[in-house]
Amino acid sequence: MYIMKEFILIFRHENANGKVSPEQMQHWMKQQAEWVAGIAAQNKFIGGTGLLFDDARVVDHNKLVTNGPFGGIKETLGGYITVRAESSDEAAEFAKGSPVLQGEGNTVEVRQIISH
Amino acid sequence: MASQDIIPNLFRTEYGKIVAVLTKSFGLEHMEQAEDIASETFLQAMDTWPYKGIPKNPAAWLYTVAKNKAINQLKRDAVFRNKITEALRVQGGPGDAMELVLTEEHIADSQLQMLFAICHPSLRPEAQISLALRVLCGFGIDEIATALLCRKETINKRLQRARAKLKAGHIQLNVPSIRELKVRLDIVLRTIYLLFSEGYYSESRDTVVRKELCLEAMNLIYLLLQNAQTATHDTCSLMALMCFHSSRLDARQSEEGDMILYRDQDESLWDTSLVEKGFLYLQQASKWEIASKYYLEASIAYWHTIKEDSLEKWESILKLYDLLLTFEKTPAALMNRIFALYKTGQKETALREAQKLNLEGNQYYYLLLGELYAGLNTEKARKSLALALENCCSETERKVIRKQMQVLGL
Numbered sequence: 001m002y003i004m005k006e007f008i009l010i011f012r013h014e015n016a017n018g019k020v021s022p023e024q025m026q027h028w029m030k031q032q033a034e035w036v037a038g039i040a041a042q043n044k045f046i047g048g049t050g051l052l053f054d055d056a057r058v059v060d061h062n063k064l065v066t067n068g069p070f071g072g073i074k075e076t077l078g079g080y081i082t083v084r085a086e087s088s089d090e091a092a093e094f095a096k097g098s099p100v101l102q103g104e105g106n107t108v109e110v111r112q113i114i115s116h
Numbered sequence: 117m118a119s120q121d122i123i124p125n126l127f128r129t130e131y132g133k134i135v136a137v138l139t140k141s142f143g144l145e146h147m148e149q150a151e152d153i154a155s156e157t158f159l160q161a162m163d164t165w166p167y168k169g170i171p172k173n174p175a176a177w178l179y180t181v182a183k184n185k186a187i188n189q190l191k192r193d194a195v196f197r198n199k200i201t202e203a204l205r206v207q208g209g210p211g212d213a214m215e216l217v218l219t220e221e222h223i224a225d226s227q228l229q230m231l232f233a234i235c236h237p238s239l240r241p242e243a244q245i246s247l248a249l250r251v252l253c254g255f256g257i258d259e260i261a262t263a264l265l266c267r268k269e270t271i272n273k274r275l276q277r278a279r280a281k282l283k284a285g286h287i288q289l290n291v292p293s294i295r296e297l298k299v300r301l302d303i304v305l306r307t308i309y310l311l312f313s314e315g316y317y318s319e320s321r322d323t324v325v326r327k328e329l330c331l332e333a334m335n336l337i338y339l340l341l342q343n344a345q346t347a348t349h350d351t352c353s354l355m356a357l358m359c360f361h362s363s364r365l366d367a368r369q370s371e372e373g374d375m376i377l378y379r380d381q382d383e384s385l386w387d388t389s390l391v392e393k394g395f396l397y398l399q400q401a402s403k404w405e406i407a408s409k410y411y412l413e414a415s416i417a418y419w420h421t422i423k424e425d426s427l428e429k430w431e432s433i434l435k436l437y438d439l440l441l442t443f444e445k446t447p448a449a450l451m452n453r454i455f456a457l458y459k460t461g462q463k464e465t466a467l468r469e470a471q472k473l474n475l476e477g478n479q480y481y482y483l484l485l486g487e488l489y490a491g492l493n494t495e496k497a498r499k500s501l502a503l504a505l506e507n508c509c510s511e512t513e514r515k516v517i518r519k520q521m522q523v524l525g526l
Contacts, residue, residue, distance in 0.1 A: 021256020022127035025158045030122065032166035050163020054156050079163060 004084040006046065006113040007091035011098065012075040013106040015053040031099035039083055039094055048081030075105055088112065122170055127158050130175055131254030134182045136226035137218060141186070144233055145283045147251065149196070153189065157182040179218040227252060228339050228346065229289040235304040238285050243278040244307045245314065246271055253332045263325050264314060291345060301346060305354055305410070308336045312358055316365070319510055323369055330362050349404035352397045353411040359394030360417035363387040375512050377519075383423040391421045412440045416452075430459035447475050451484050458488060467492065479508040483517060490524040498526045 020028075039045040053076075058066050078100070085091040088110060095101075095108040123129075131154050138150035160181050161174075171177040190197045234247045242264075249255040249263065257275075261268045292300040315329025337355045340346040367385035368376050398414050407415075416436045419429050437453035450473060458466035467488040475481035482504035489497035501524075504517045 021259055022131040022155075022158055022254045023125065023259065024256060025155075025162055026122070026125075026127035029127075029158075029162040029165055032162065033170070036166045048167040050159075050167075052156075052160060052163060054159075081167065 004044075004086060006082060006115055007085050007088070008080050008082050008111050008113055009048075009091065009095050009098070010080045010109040010111065011078045011100045011106070012109065013078045013100050013103055014075055015078075028099060035097050035099055036081065038097065039081075044084045044094075046082040046084060048079065050079035051077055053078075075107065082113065122174060126174060127161075128254035130178050131155075131158070132252045133223045133227065134178065135251055135254075136230045137223055138182065138186055139230060140222075140226040140289055143199075144287055144289050146196075146199070147279065147282070149189070151251070153182055153185045156185055183218065224339065224342055226289070228343055229291055231304060231336060231339060232291060232300060233282065233287050233289055235300070235307045236282065236285065236287055237300070237303055238281055238287075239278050241307055241310055243274050243281075245311050246274050247278045248307065248311065248336065249332065250275055252336065262322070263318075263320075263329055265318070265320060291343070294345075297345065301340075301348065301350070304340070305337075305350055308333050309354060309410075311336070312361075316361055319512060323365070323373075327362075327365055330358065330365065334358050334362070349401050349406055350408050350410050352401035353408060353414045356394045356397035356401060357410060357414035357417050359390045359397060360414065360421055363390035363394065363421060374515055377516060378420065380519075381423075386421070386423075394418065394421070407439065409440065409443045412436050412443070416440070425459065427460060430456050434460055447473075447478060447481070451475070451480060455484060455487075463488060463492070477507055479504045479513060479517070482507060483520065486520065486524065486526075490526070494526070497524060501526060 036045060036048065056067065060066070083091060083094055085094065091110045091112075095110050098108050100106050100108055134154040134157060135147070135150045138153055139147045142150055157178055161178060165171070165174075230252060231248070234251060235244050239247070246260055246264070249260045250257075255263065257268050257271050260266075260271045264271070291297070312330055312333035315326045315333065318326050318329070320326055334355065337351060337358065340351045341355060363386050364378075364381065366387065367381040367383065368378075370376055394414070395418065398411075398418060401411055401414070416433055419433050419436075422429060434453065434456040437449060437456055440449050441453060451470075454466050454470050454473070457469065467485075470481075470485055470488055473481065482500045486497050486500035486504060489500055491497075498521075501517060501521050505514060508514055508517060
């Protein structure tokens with residue numbers, strides 16, 4: 001029997017605030033919910049959340065606190081989910097279905113979580 | 117976790133409500149802050165609902181989040197807070213900006229006041245329409261541009277200018293006083309009617325977009341109908357008119373996006389529930405013993421919901437156009453009256469009156485002449501339709517005219 005590993009799927013995308021309409025947000029929300037529900041249906045969804053862009057802070061090496069945006073990087077951490085999968089490949093298959101990837105330049109990073 | 121079905125357009129609808137209530141608290145000059153908070157609220161929903169599931173009462177969830185965001189913003193931003201307190205003091209408001217009431221009644225009141233502010237006489241009609249779509253109906257810039265067949269930059273500039281004007285004019289959020297109400301309500305109704313017409317007569321082939329505009333216009337009228345002061349004879353009449361017209365939305369466009377003339381429409385596609393609704397509003401309007409322009413137009417539209425031709429139908433329509441022309445002599449009303457005259461069996465009288473109209477250069481005028489000359493003077497009928505083709509300005513119209521040539525055997 002395989003021992004399931006745990007992976008984190010990290011979304012990187014642009015801050016959409018102010019650029020998208022309520023209708024578009026509802027559309028994305030629905031797609032994301034369906035994607036998560038698909039993983040949950042296989043009993044492989046552990047948890048997740050989006051991360052708000054508003055009022056974000058970045059603290060640097062000199063303990064200097066700056067408000068977002070995050071330097072020259074347009075695509076920044078927008079949220080993550082954690083899943084159970086047999087391998088990185090399976091976790092990457094989940095990632096491929098993420099609606100985040102519809103945005104050009106957006107990425108989903110797949111990383112194994114150390115469990116012991 | 118289930119992605120249970122969420123009401124279509126929920127975010128869009130709630131956007132208008134949240135912006136109205138927050139703007140009511142903040143003052144009209146801070147409308148953009150209200151819009152930002154509404155947007156951030158939906159982002160938070162996007163960042164939560166897919167993982168934790170859609171809340172049992174999504175609207176209530178959104179209101180709580182919006183309220184907290186507003187309170188946080190006020191706590192964080194002292195400059196903003198002072199400005200708002202000042203604004204509230206001037207308005208004679210409760211003086212406590214933290215007190216955000218989100219009851220249905222307060223939402224409806226705020227939206228109604230917002231509607232009056234947006235349709236302020238200092239703004240041009242196209243600015244009023246764009247602003248209403250943005251702020252009250254929750255459309256994005258792209259969506260407004262698509263709906264109004266304009267460029268995004270045009271809409272953006274138009275919105276910026278309109279907002280600046282409202283700010284500069286120190287316009288308050290309220291329902292105008294009894295003394296002003298009639299004049300202000302007339303402007304509101306005219307703007308909503310224009311919005312409706314943008315949808316109904318649009319050249320856009322996208323039926324969904326056109327339907328949405330019509331529906332949004334009707335939602336705005338509905339706001340007026342819910343308030344005793346604004347549920348007037350005119351408001352009821354305009355709602356009736358919109359119901360009758362929209363009942364034919366599905367029937368007047370083919371699957372390829374071509375316009376189908378009334379005469380050629382499949383009446384089984386007419387929405388009878390809308391016709392019935394329209395009839396109820398028309399009855400409500402008739403409680404006032406007056407017959408306004410909207411009432412006459414609604415009555416004409418009512419007769420058009422009966423497809424079958426009869427002398428009674430066309431004589432009634434003719435009478436109504438005679439009355440309508442006492443209000444305003446628009447080319448459309450003049451031509452439609454002549455068409456009704458023709459349909460009552462007085463083709464030659466109709467032709468004589470049409471010849472007197474002198475609407476050279478108007479494609480619909482040539483189209484009417486073509487129909488009236490047909491059977492009487494084939495050469496002139498053909499010439500008229502050729503002129504109609506020459507003067508029309510879209511492919512949709514060209515198709516309609518060519519079809520007419522076929523029907524008349526020209």
